[in-house]
Amino acid sequence: MTPQRAAILKVLTESHDHPSVEQVYELVKRTFPMTSLATVYKAVTLLKEEKEILELGFANESSRYDGYKPYPHPHLICVKCQKIIDTEIGLINNLTQELADQYGYQIVNQRVDFYGICPQCQQKKDDVLR
Amino acid sequence: MTPQRAAILKVLTESHDHPSVEQVYELVKRTFPMTSLATVYKAVTLLKEEKEILELGFANESSRYDGYKPYPHPHLICVKCQKIIDTEIGLINNLTQELADQYGYQIVNQRVDFYGICPQCQQKKDDVLR
DNA sequence: ATACATGCAAAACATTTGCATAAGA
């Protein structure tokens, strides 16, 4: 565990805003200016395998990472400001069970994202209309 | 609407196995051997914008497309054979409502994937152990 | 004629890899 790898992990576990590799790289460079992007990618790949961070991959945009709650859980993604927030909802277990029962799958993982407009961006819309 | 664009749409709407662009390209080439990959990409981009097909994007693998049920719905993805199947489950609306209530989001879209082992692959595992 | 679709090649972008160097146990 080298200093910059510790710094990478620290950024990931302390960020609640699901940073991309590029964002992690920028933050780590503040304390370790010599750090290269490849090193961040390598560290993230390892952390992902060890399940210390959760990867949220998207089509044609950079993956974002959750080191704060590194287990599968539903996310809310704002389509206006791109903010991603964690959720904790009870019904997800019921849903998993319903699927397992209905289709005979042994569920081992999940990826549940809801896209919407966050309260702040709804407010902004009101401002414009006023 | 040119012949190969019609062929692309036909492949996408008639496939239930969520093909990738590459797979669509291979299928379309059977009837239109001159077709280029770029043309398939361009057609898919258009169809996606018109919401005639649904894109399922992943981290570091090709997007797969659903032209058979081109509206957001939960998918079951087998981690053994990579098969993707459509689901229709009742609880999803409850979940959406719970999130909207709890976090104040106006939900506009969803991406719900459950990863698991399909019944066929569970069977294969049994075969090996027997 | 005019607009749009096509096909090829090149570009763009995120991510991974090879390899020589550097550092830590």
Next chain:
DNA sequence: TCTTATGCAAATGTTTTGCATGTAT
């Protein structure tokens, strides 16, 4: 010393784009 991490550059794979050509209304 020996293993592993680093940093740079090059390679990879997917998707997009520019542009000249072709096709259809």
